[in-house]
Amino acid sequence: MLRDITLGQYYRTESVIHKLDPRVKIVGTFVFLVAIFIVNNVLGYVVAGLFLAMNIKLSNVPVKFIFRGMKSIFFLLMISVVFNLFLTPGEPIFTVWKIKITDEGLKIAIKMAIRLVFLITGSSLMTLTTTPNNLTDGLESLLNPLKLVHVPVHEISMMMSIALRFIPILLEETDKIMKAQMARCADFESGSLINRAKNMVPLLVPLFISAFRRAMDLAMAMEARCYRGGEGRTKMKPLVYCSRDRVAYAVLVLFLIICIVVGRLKF
Amino acid sequence: MSIILDHVNYIYDEDTAMAHAALTDVNIKIEDGEFIGLIGHTGSGKSTLIQHMNGLVKPSSGTVYFNGKDISDPEFDRKALRAKVGLVFQYPEHQLFETDCFKDVCFGPKNLGLSQKETELRAYEALKQVGFDDEYFYQSPFDLSGGQKRRVAIAGVLAMKPEILILDEPTAGLDPKGREEILNLIKKLHDEVGITIILVSHSMDDVADYVDRIIVMNKGKVAFDDVPKEVFRHRQELESIGLAAPQVTYVMQELKASGFDVDIDVTTLDEAKNEILRVFSK
Numbered sequence: 001m002l003r004d005i006t007l008g009q010y011y012r013t014e015s016v017i018h019k020l021d022p023r024v025k026i027v028g029t030f031v032f033l034v035a036i037f038i039v040n041n042v043l044g045y046v047v048a049g050l051f052l053a054m055n056i057k058l059s060n061v062p063v064k065f066i067f068r069g070m071k072s073i074f075f076l077l078m079i080s081v082v083f084n085l086f087l088t089p090g091e092p093i094f095t096v097w098k099i100k101i102t103d104e105g106l107k108i109a110i111k112m113a114i115r116l117v118f119l120i121t122g123s124s125l126m127t128l129t130t131t132p133n134n135l136t137d138g139l140e141s142l143l144n145p146l147k148l149v150h151v152p153v154h155e156i157s158m159m160m161s162i163a164l165r166f167i168p169i170l171l172e173e174t175d176k177i178m179k180a181q182m183a184r185c186a187d188f189e190s191g192s193l194i195n196r197a198k199n200m201v202p203l204l205v206p207l208f209i210s211a212f213r214r215a216m217d218l219a220m221a222m223e224a225r226c227y228r229g230g231e232g233r234t235k236m237k238p239l240v241y242c243s244r245d246r247v248a249y250a251v252l253v254l255f256l257i258i259c260i261v262v263g264r265l266k267f
Numbered sequence: 268m269s270i271i272l273d274h275v276n277y278i279y280d281e282d283t284a285m286a287h288a289a290l291t292d293v294n295i296k297i298e299d300g301e302f303i304g305l306i307g308h309t310g311s312g313k314s315t316l317i318q319h320m321n322g323l324v325k326p327s328s329g330t331v332y333f334n335g336k337d338i339s340d341p342e343f344d345r346k347a348l349r350a351k352v353g354l355v356f357q358y359p360e361h362q363l364f365e366t367d368c369f370k371d372v373c374f375g376p377k378n379l380g381l382s383q384k385e386t387e388l389r390a391y392e393a394l395k396q397v398g399f400d401d402e403y404f405y406q407s408p409f410d411l412s413g414g415q416k417r418r419v420a421i422a423g424v425l426a427m428k429p430e431i432l433i434l435d436e437p438t439a440g441l442d443p444k445g446r447e448e449i450l451n452l453i454k455k456l457h458d459e460v461g462i463t464i465i466l467v468s469h470s471m472d473d474v475a476d477y478v479d480r481i482i483v484m485n486k487g488k489v490a491f492d493d494v495p496k497e498v499f500r501h502r503q504e505l506e507s508i509g510l511a512a513p514q515v516t517y518v519m520q521e522l523k524a525s526g527f528d529v530d531i532d533v534t535t536l537d538e539a540k541n542e543i544l545r546v547f548s549k
């Protein structure tokens with residue numbers, strides 16, 4: 001049941017996108033996000049949509065799998081659409097009692113929905129095709145200049161990669177604890193809100209204890225192997241750009257230029 | 268009380284790229300009062316199988332019947348089923364959560380909606396049944412040793428008065444003495460209280476002395492389902508699926524091969540001793 005969440009999950013398969021350097025993918029996602037806020041007309045959205053579709057196709061991740069993760073955010077999407085639809089002042093095109101839908105409202109709502117769907121799909125594509133370890137490595141390398149102003153970049157990325165590594169472990173643990181308590185007739189589903197919160201205690205206590213124990217074990221294991229932070233630390237697999245990544249950067253620049261040009265067209 | 272698994276299949280993460288079959292066409296019937304050992308190499312599907320028996324997991328296809336009723340039926344009372352088919356998981360750490368052991372054991376009967384008095388009575392009785400010392404009753408369950416934690420976990424399920432008790436590797440991580448104590452305790456529950464027992468393990472030596480039926484799992488399928496002596500005859504097959512017959516059967520087979528006229532069907536240490544003495548005193 002907890003496994004239905006695909007947001008932030010890695011999808012293991014072979015593809016060009018999977019093989020790209022994580023830095024390219026992080027920068028690319030960023031460029032894409034900027035682009036969908038630059039473009040402001042139908043053609044622009046078509047261009048961005050095509051770019052996204054091309055990347056999904058190249059990534060070999062089943063479309064069904066990507067959109068399953070969207071289900072959980074669908075609700076959020078609907079709220080923003082509904083608010084924009086009904087609360088934007090302007091020329092009414094449709095009025096029922098006190099509710100009126102305006103021309104501007106309709107436009108903004110559609111635009112908002114498209115942007116949100118693109119935004120979520122684009123960023124999930126990054127996490128779906130990059131292992132958590134690679135992702136944090138890429139981020140660390142991109143943030144490296146910040147070390148000059150004494151930001152502990154290595155420590156932050158180490159914390160991030162540990163946190164990411166722990167998510168599936170804790171999900172699995174939750175599943176097991178839930179089953180063990182359900183075997184003693186625990187009820188996690190019915191009752192009032194307060195009762196339901198109370199019923200979570202038999203789940204949360206073992207979960208917290210196990211999380212602390214794991215954290216302590218991990219700290220001990222790191223210490224036993226003389227971990228001492230980022231200073232002077234080398235990598236077994238340092239990130240190196242290859243021709244594939246250069247091509248990808250070129251495509252990104254091209255995409256951004258097209259978006260800027262298209263965004264200036266008026267129709 | 269009987270449990271019947273009829274052509275049960277189970278697939279984890281069905282409809283995803285990670286889908287893989289954990290159980291394939293499993294047919295098992297469990298009768299009243301049996302003492303069953305469920306054996307299999309790691310990953311053979313033992314834990315998945317037993318979770319079907321109390322309805323924690325629904326088969327992908329096939330049916331599980333409890334007393335002739337389909338447990339996937341929406342009408343079926345699954346809470347009552349879980350009280351009747353008690354399942355103790357492998358790690359006691361997954362279920363202990365209260366501030367003291369006594370309260371923790373009360374959790375099950377309380378969920379059944381029993382009165383406070385009845386709940387405490389059952390908790391006391393269950394803790395006594397597993398041979399738990401009075402002096403630890405009001406201690407935090409987290410401060411106990413591995414063997415004691417396991418006792419509290421078993422008591423927590425026993426307090427619901429199950430008719431069938433399933434234990435997932437109850438001896439994992441215990442020293443030989445603790446192991447024997449837990450196994451003897453389970454045997455006592457079977458013999459004196461009359462509970463049907465299913466004991467999951469991957470060690471033949473653990474179960475050979477106690478059970479009267481062995482189900483061997485291999486890669487999600489039932490490989491053997493028979494009395495111990497018949498199962499142990501298939502020494503080679505057992506070895507090829509990562510298991511072994513109990514050590515005494517190896518000794519007896521070696522003796523037989525060296526020309527002694529011993530009965531190679533003995534499975535327990537005591538029987539082996541008597542058999543060897545019988546042959547040598549001739």
Ligand SMILES: Nc1ncnc2c1ncn2[C@@H]1O[C@H](COP(=O)(O)OP(=O)(O)OP(=O)(O)O)[C@@H](O)[C@H]1O
Pocket residue numbers: 279280288289307308309310311312313314315316469
């Ligand atoms: N929650 C789960 N999600 C996905 N796959 C699982 C899950 N639990 C078990 N499996 C897989 O199902 C198969 C059977 O697992 P199961 O836990 O039933 O084996 P087991 O016989 O109990 O093994 P062990 O002796 O290690 O406890 C294994 O291949 C395992 O990887």
Ligand SMILES: [Mg+2]
Pocket residue numbers: 313314315435
């Ligand atoms: Mg198991």
